[in-house]
Amino acid sequence: MTKKLRAVIIGPGNIGTDLLMKALRSDWIEPVWMVGIDESPGIQRARDYGLKVSTDGVDGMLNFIEEDNIKIAFDATSAYVHAENSQRLTARGVTMIDLTPAAIGPYCVPPVNLDQLLKEGHQGNVNMVTCGGQATIPLVAAVSRVQAVSYAEIVATVASESVGMGTRDNIDEFTRTTSSAIESVGGAGKGKAIIIINPAEPPLVMRDTVHCLTVDTPDQPAITASFKKMITEVQRYVPGFIMLNKPLFNRNKVTISVQVEGLGDFLPKYSGNLDIMTAAGLRTAEMLAQQST
Amino acid sequence: MNLSGKNVILHDMCLRDGMHPKQHQISIEQMINISGALDDAGVPLIEVTHGDGLGGASLNYGFAAHTDEEYMMAVVNKVKKAKISALLLPGIGTVDHLRMAAGCGVTTIRVATHCTEANVSRQHINLSQQMGLDTVGFLMMAHMVTPEQLLEQAKLMESYGANCIYCTDSAGYMLPDDVTARIMLLRSKLSKDTQIGFHGHHNLAMGVANSLAALEAGADRIDGSAAGLGAGAGNTPLEVMAAVLDRMGATTGIDIFKLMDAAEEQVIPIMDEPVRLSRDALVLGYAGAYSSFLLFAKRAELRYGVPSHQILLEMARRRTVGGQEDLIEDIAIEMAAIAKH
Numbered sequence: 001m002t003k004k005l006r007a008v009i010i011g012p013g014n015i016g017t018d019l020l021m022k023a024l025r026s027d028w029i030e031p032v033w034m035v036g037i038d039e040s041p042g043i044q045r046a047r048d049y050g051l052k053v054s055t056d057g058v059d060g061m062l063n064f065i066e067e068d069n070i071k072i073a074f075d076a077t078s079a080y081v082h083a084e085n086s087q088r089l090t091a092r093g094v095t096m097i098d099l100t101p102a103a104i105g106p107y108c109v110p111p112v113n114l115d116q117l118l119k120e121g122h123q124g125n126v127n128m129v130t131c132g133g134q135a136t137i138p139l140v141a142a143v144s145r146v147q148a149v150s151y152a153e154i155v156a157t158v159a160s161e162s163v164g165m166g167t168r169d170n171i172d173e174f175t176r177t178t179s180s181a182i183e184s185v186g187g188a189g190k191g192k193a194i195i196i197i198n199p200a201e202p203p204l205v206m207r208d209t210v211h212c213l214t215v216d217t218p219d220q221p222a223i224t225a226s227f228k229k230m231i232t233e234v235q236r237y238v239p240g241f242i243m244l245n246k247p248l249f250n251r252n253k254v255t256i257s258v259q260v261e262g263l264g265d266f267l268p269k270y271s272g273n274l275d276i277m278t279a280a281g282l283r284t285a286e287m288l289a290q291q292s293t
Numbered sequence: 294m295n296l297s298g299k300n301v302i303l304h305d306m307c308l309r310d311g312m313h314p315k316q317h318q319i320s321i322e323q324m325i326n327i328s329g330a331l332d333d334a335g336v337p338l339i340e341v342t343h344g345d346g347l348g349g350a351s352l353n354y355g356f357a358a359h360t361d362e363e364y365m366m367a368v369v370n371k372v373k374k375a376k377i378s379a380l381l382l383p384g385i386g387t388v389d390h391l392r393m394a395a396g397c398g399v400t401t402i403r404v405a406t407h408c409t410e411a412n413v414s415r416q417h418i419n420l421s422q423q424m425g426l427d428t429v430g431f432l433m434m435a436h437m438v439t440p441e442q443l444l445e446q447a448k449l450m451e452s453y454g455a456n457c458i459y460c461t462d463s464a465g466y467m468l469p470d471d472v473t474a475r476i477m478l479l480r481s482k483l484s485k486d487t488q489i490g491f492h493g494h495h496n497l498a499m500g501v502a503n504s505l506a507a508l509e510a511g512a513d514r515i516d517g518s519a520a521g522l523g524a525g526a527g528n529t530p531l532e533v534m535a536a537v538l539d540r541m542g543a544t545t546g547i548d549i550f551k552l553m554d555a556a557e558e559q560v561i562p563i564m565d566e567p568v569r570l571s572r573d574a575l576v577l578g579y580a581g582a583y584s585s586f587l588l589f590a591k592r593a594e595l596r597y598g599v600p601s602h603q604i605l606l607e608m609a610r611r612r613t614v615g616g617q618e619d620l621i622e623d624i625a626i627e628m629a630a631i632a633k634h
Contacts, residue, residue: 153351153352155353155616157617157619160409160410165412168410168413168415171384171416172388172416172417174384175384175385175387176387194351194353194384196614196616197407197410197413197614198613199407199409200611204611207620209619211352244623245627248622253352255622257619257623
């Protein structure tokens with residue numbers, strides 16, 4: 001077990017705690033530190049799980065990086081805080097996995113471009129795009145790896161309870177970041193993202209629709225097979241990622257809908273949008289760990 | 294009911310909500326002709342946008358014949374007195390669209406959210422207010438919450454900088470008492486400087502009655518649409534509303550005969566089908582589903598053989614909100630599969 005990469009989680013909120021639960025089960029990652037800015041239920045929980053804690057931000061643990069052999073930092077704070085954290089930690093050789101919208105490093109959607117990022121060498125900082133991006137960009141890529149996609153559009157419908165104030169305060173960031181990653185990672189000529197928030201009780205499970213326009217007539221069997229393969233890839237870290245109905249083909253338009261149910265580690269199962277972020281973040285760290293052994 | 298002498302701002306929707314029944318295919322020439330006629334009739338405020346607001350052009354909701362920019366520029370250049378508004382739904386459109394609209398000469402921005410999600414509108418309302426625009430917070434599907442919950446959300450939008458708050462009956466579900474309760478509470482608890490508006494749909498034929506109830510309870514602005522051109526059974530027919538207000542002695546600044554001409558001669562001829570209280574529209578109003586789902590359900594019926602009104606009932610049963618059009622095809626496929634067995 002000495003092979004495990006040792007990690008710090010910054011941000012003891014819902015996301016950080018859910019990530020901690022997942023990391024505790026990992027064969028490749030060992031969570032060692034939880035970093036907050038004050039005493040909080042999240043800090044106490046981390047302590048209960050045997051982690052070292054800082055209530056003084058990253059400052060409280062910087063001196064322990066070498067001693068504790070910290071190689072990975074998951075940042076679940078905010079874009080603004082992340083910029084500072086990243087500067088300090090990457091300077092000490094820690095790889096940042098950024099779950100905020102800061103996007104200092106390249107976008108990472110594990111089944112689509114993580115291999116490529118690893119091949120290109122140690123990046124120092126990778127960004128996990130957005131929840132809607134993690135849920136849909138694999139499906140855009142599943143089409144674009146078969147044939148050219150001129151335009152891709154995603155609609156993410158999420159439960160009101162699962163959308164935090166960070167996202168609400170700057171919902172345009174979701175729209176812009178997701179659109180941009182649909183192009184740069186998903187491989188579409190042009191991308192568009194839409195998010196719908198529904199307050200129904202009981203809360204609805206995250207649902208995503210992906211529409212792609214192919215340049216030539218879509219190769220239906222090849223695209224259907226590619227979707228299936230990609231969905232299996234995503235299911236390796238989000239088992240509740242399932243296709244709803246069959247892919248629809250209408251002239252040059254390809255449409256697929258998926259439901260994303262979380263594991264319910266700390267976050268409720270319906271918030272698959274949050275689960276897929278923490279799971280993708282951990283998956284990225286695990287792939288890094290496998291590569292470095 | 295006494296509305297004598299009351300000043301009422303009527304806001305026309307046929308070039309925005311009317312984009313739904315037109316599948317967003319209104320031509321520039323039609324926009325110019327209609328807005329010119331409305332302006333000539335003295336309609337003070339005209340909305341021009343994709344049916345789903347700025348940035349609504351999409352595979353999901355439909356691409357319009359022209360860009361929002363082209364439509365807005367054409368109308369702004371045509372009208373002499375009327376002000377032009379644009380709708381923006383955070384999650385679909387962004388502040389970039391807002392800036393573009395202001396650049397085209399739009400002077401009213403209406404930021405729309407579901408009636409429980411006002412806190413996604415802060416950045417857009419903030420910016421619109423800072424730019425000195427007439428800034429409206431537009432709370433959709435307002436029948437789904439109590440008046441008290443609606444007030445809480447309205448206060449958020451007011452705190453972000455909205456100078457007018459709308460109670461929006463997107464499903465055409467409300468009855469006059471529902472409208473009265475909501476508008477009265479908003480009027481008594483929001484700042485005196487904040488205007489109140491009501492946006493109706495005619496799915497239970499309550500467009501005019503509900504709008505009158507809103508005015509009696511203290512509303513300042515009423516949305517309607519020339520010839521009713523709008524989603525579902527359409528919006529409150531503006532020329533009817535103006536004629537009723539004229540009979541009641543309220544002041545709208547509108548020449549009702551010119552408005553009737555605009556509706557009859559400019560708007561009716563562009564309709565693909567008469568906007569009427571069909572079974573589908575009635576179901577929208579009766580069960581409380583978002584009005585622009587109607588044509589999507591009709592298309593799903595053609596494709597999968599499931600009755601459109603049954604699809605709409607299911608959409609209401611699942612407590613869907615505006616924008617969830619992508620669920621309609623899935624529901625139709627599910628219902629068709631069940632019907633087979």
